[in-house]
Amino acid sequence: MKRYFGRKLLIYVITFFLAVTIDWLIPRLMPGDPIQNMLARAALNANAAERMYTYYTHAFQLDLPVWQQYLSFWNALLHGDLGISTYLFPTPVVDIIKAAVPFDIFLLLPAILLSWWAGNKFGAYAARTKRLDNTVLPIAYLLTATPYMWLGILLAWVFGIILGWLPIAGAYSYTMGTDLSWAFVGSVLKHWILPFLSLFLVGFGGWAIGMRNMIIYELEADYSHYLEALGAPRKLIRKYAFRNAILPQLSGLALQLGVIVAGALVTEVVFSYPGIGYLILSAIQNQDYFLVQGCFLFIIIGVLLANFLIDIAFVIVDPRTRKGMVGE
């Protein structure tokens, strides 16, 4: 088990190190004077522009040797200082991200977990059940092949425009105060449903198909044949197959995180949902490097954290990792 976590942690540390380096490179690789470029976009009055130019020259430390710039970037990072945004001057990037993160957690956590859970359950149920296998699974294929934003657009069009049941932009009604009233909670939920549904449905299709295929493999495994030879009830055989099929599905979840991040990003764009995805796109469009850096860093940390949690879950469900029989 030590070896298992040791290897994983090594990968995470290297990845984090690499990601921070890429992050640091972002403004420095841009052609021309990054600060000029950046400020040119953020149409400001002369006074503010002056102030900002002084601030950013100092913040980027372009006058120092490269290795010193790099070290102080790490230093600032470890002190939780991600600089100040141009696009939302003069709010610190950390504060902007802090405001966006709750929306991401609120949207992504249920969407990822529920689609994974429901998809696996349904896929396991549909496998080798001819009627479902032939009717519902093609729909699942279509769902998992659907671009996230298109499903979002469709849902917005049907439920938002045609039926007019649900709002299609923002995280809550902007005419409302953000105090914790029932009306506010209701508004938040209403705005949440469609983006959640886009993410949920695409994920659901993928997991259902993955599970269906895995279960069929497992039902052909020796231990399944043994149970059949002993006349064990179908329910028990399926239960065992499910237990074994869920393992690759769990590592699949870790592998899918990147795709889910991309999906969340465009879904937030379609529904103007104020999470990190929406933010990073605005930051890119406005060439707000500090904000891009901050968002990228946050996404990396989030993905690494999620990977780590999945590793822990894996150890809990797979005795082989626990007993140190498997290298990775």
Added chain:
Amino acid sequence: MTRATKKKRNEFLYFAMRNNKLKIGAVIILFFLVLAAVGTLLTKNDPETFAGPMSSPPSAEFWFGTTFFGQDVFSQFVIGLRATFLVGAVGGGLATLIGMLVGFIGGYRGGVIDEGLNVMTNIVLVIPTFALLLIISAYFEVRGLFMESIFIGLTAWPWAARAIRAQTLSLRSREFVDLARISGMKPLRIVFSEIAPNMMSYLVMAFILQFGGAILIAATLDFIGLGPTQGFSLGIMMQYAVLWGALPLGSWWWFIPPGAAIATIVGALYFMNVGLDEVFNPKLRET
């Protein structure tokens, strides 16, 4: 070719012809391929010019209606289809190629080289490559379709590398590989003449999945405006549709075809993949 392998091929062919998933998937892909190839001949409308009436629904003149600016949606659509297939072929192909390279070398060589490649694969696997793609794309003021495909290929390979490595590892210790090794065959030749042909089914399936994956990534990039800066793609069509109010205007003919085409093409690819799996793996065939 020995008689046994020939017989095996014939058997695969027999099951391939009988497999509905494979057939349905292939027919759909073929349909869209033909449409992409000859589509521009079916319409005399230019995708860029503002020829027609604004936001008009499908008609005999404009099969898929017109955009907010009066452009022909159908001619944009068939050009977008071409872009989609190009991204899939180039991006998916490159990803499979890199995956093969990394997988073969790591799996066959083993040792430190394998360890190193493994760490590299895992890192690229963990990094949210889409965020990386965003930033890379944002660097370039002018972006082409080909360039986009290359970037996608460069970030999408780890999955294939992993699968191919595992397969190579299991084939490496087989008798026929040992035989080749003893008879003094060079490692590179062993990989390409002994190992690769024996996992052809795997390679084909890996390519199909990467093909579909590349299409989806490209569509996502295009949609947020970080795709090619020139021309059309299905993702760009969706971007413009949303940007220019196709939703409130109810111009469904503008945003439904591109997304539906992507979903159908990628879905058909996945469907074919499961069909192929059943053809190559007798245990999965329905009884």
Added chain:
Amino acid sequence: MSLRVEDLTVYYQTLRGDVRALESATFSLADGEIMGLAGESGCGKSTLSNSLIRLAPPMKHIKGRVILDDQELPIADLHAMNEYRFTEISVVPQYAMNAMNPTRKIGKMAEELLRSRGIDARKALPELERRLDLVELDHDVLKMYPIEMSGGMKQRMVMVLSTLMDPSLLLADEITSALDVSTQKAVAKMLVGFRDREIVKSIVVITHDMSILYQIADGIMIMYAGQLAEKASTETIIHSPRHPYTKLLITSLPKVGVKHDEVRLKGIPGNPPLLLDPPTGCRFRERCPLAFEPCMDVPPFVEIEPNHFVACWKEGGANA
């Protein structure tokens, strides 16, 4: 009479037609008997064993009956057979090394298997532990996962699991072939122990290893190309076989006491026929040194002396 098989015929359905893997098998098994079932690979011995417990596609029941303890088994009905599997007839499969769920503790699996037959695992625990003692497994194995066990341990554990319900008949398919020589002997002896303690009434041991049968089997049945060739007591088969195939098989074996790898097995010339389109008549005809005119017809499996059955025109067949 514990088991009676009458005219059992089972084919495999393939693309190129039916593979006639088991043709008109008729034999019986006495209470308390350990019968060895031997023959080259592909001779149909596993088909015979599989059709007794789980006759699933692509296997297809053509004809014949199986009677166990005066009850006819619904062998052609996958579902109805569940009632008899495990309780009346059970199997230690060829793939015993992988027969246990890799992600379940052994004890948990035993518990769930018992519960599927309505038995409270807690009450059955003392008996389970007694049987672990019998196969010399530590009680702690119940807390282990299969990957923590050696091959021999897994083999013995599966033997315990398969016999938990005290079945009347146990099919032991190649139980020693995955083990090293020293473990082979021990496992074979334990199998005898199961019969001696009346945990199971009778056992069919399927193997290509005649030396194991010589040690533990009361009787031996030889199969060739999907047909029964000869059945008699172990002594008779080893020392005075009558079927030409058995004779060749026995003489090709190394002498007792001589290690396998020191002697090159003197194989039987020729190959078994393909069962997709087998020759008519005696299927051993083409390789048989004694073949003559009547061999164009299928020889009946007749009792030439008490408890000695042979399917050969040169032997009992000529008198029939």
